[in-house]
Amino acid sequence: MSAFTGLLRKEWLHILRDRRTLFVVIFMPILQVVLFGYAIRTDISGIRLAFVDPSPDASSIELRNRFAATDAFRLVRVLPNAGTLDRLFASGAIQQAVILDDDFANRLARGLPARVLVVADASEPNSGSAMQSYAVAVIQGFQRELAARGGGVQIFAESRMRFNPTQASSNLFVPGLIAFVLTIISALMTAISLTREKETGTMEILLVSPLKPLEIIVGKVLAYVVIGFVSVLLVVAEARLVFSVPLRGSLLLLLGEGLLYILTSLSLGILISSRTSSQRVAMIGALAGTMLPTILLSGFIFPIESMPWPLRLIANIVPAKWFVIIARGVMLKGVGLDYLWRETLILLVMTTLLVAAATRSFRIRLA
């Protein structure tokens, strides 16, 4: 019976005995995927719409009226050309534009396929994709009716996002969610479990024992590394099965980068626990010091590009920002280290500094 494996075993017993925490840790990520996937995509009404119709005729007006008649849309402009759209989008006067081809009516009349372009302000990714699907639904309804009347007419609805063109769908939240989950499990749980040992006095016993400080720390955190890994796999699998979020790059690279990020968060958790002696303070510290920055400043929910410059600057020291970029790159763009080496390097430097600081803080507590 080795001292170290005994320590590992003990930590698992703690976790397995604390059913409530275990339940939260396993099910929270799964629940959050569902929350972010469905609940946050709220119903949208009163979308400010511009309708660009270069050559109005009966059929194009009918399409326009269909939009005007839908609760979801509020027709604020009818324009002869697309020239002023940029300004209208930038000022926020419109959120979406439906642009008909020059010869839209003409082609329809001759029974030829016609084109419609739908552009949406996607600076808020979830509402952007929702608006697009609403507009496309209206156009498809119109097309079905045309087909029933004359038959054979096709409308190509082409959709384009403004301000956030790479955004394919609400896929963006999954990489952020992975960062969030890893932060909770690694930083929060580590801080709490280390502080608990201080609070109950068992940490003293471990320190007085022949165990090396490194063994104590590794013995405590290894369980959370494993749980973190399992959660990442769960979230990736669920996102893929339920929301068809792709994993285009290598899973191995994603897990490797995940491990790096887990180390960063663990070090933060250890640092927090070294400054506190009660579980409650540790929890608040971990929430304020790791979870809030991960939610607010990582680009997980709110795009960093649209933040004022002081926040953009602060976001650079939030490890989650870099991990979110990496995870999005691997999952959504399928790129490898050749594209992500810079972000990986930044994360690596951060991790090295934090691990060093955590080791030092633990040693200071010994002295």
Place this chain on the structure above:
Amino acid sequence: MTGKPSSVAIEAHELTRNFGSFTAVDHITFDVGVGEVFGFLGANGAGKTTAIRILTGLLAPTSGTARVAGHDVYTESERIKRRIGYMSQKFSLYEDLTVGENIRLYGGIYDLTREQVRERAASMLARLGLEQAVGTQVRALPLGWRQKLAFSVALLHAPSIVFLDEPTSGVDPITRRQFWELIYEAAARDTTVFVTTHYMDEAEYCDRISIMVSGRIEALGTPAELKERFGVGTIDELFVRLARPTAGATS
């Protein structure tokens, strides 16, 4: 119970520890014999905890020398750690683990073999009358039992010295009495007991005591000697007089 120790378990000479400009432990000199029950008294903040941390190898002294179980506190803290046991006022057991799991964990930490752990656990639980509780989580045990169990677990690896930091705080008088019986049993097996306490009646149970005031040892000897030397009726009286020098005459 009293008398000069035949061989030495702990020896400290001019042991000092500074934190910046603050001197927590100020040139203390004492020794503790093998099998002795040594009471280490002092008010809160007198420097007891710092002294214990030095002696248990958690903290390096600033100056002076000390040997614990024959090992130097500067260079051999790893060896010291294998030879000592430790129990704090906070119970030192994992409440969400069962009695058996706690015992196996500590046995493992001190590199005992499976057989050793099994044998010692069996005899220990028999002695405490806790055989039925081996599968019970510690949190479900009454306070007094937990304390006795924690003490026995601290002795599982047969240390030559056991440090007890206020082991009986918050325990009822009967349990305290039983706890001291365990202490005497350990001492009878030649385990040196180094104990801090706030209960002055417990101080009377010790072979010898020292009283620390502001980092210094102001009194050292058997309870009977000290009462005679300072002309007081109880250790309690002596303690109050030393801890508040203005209240009475000190020599």
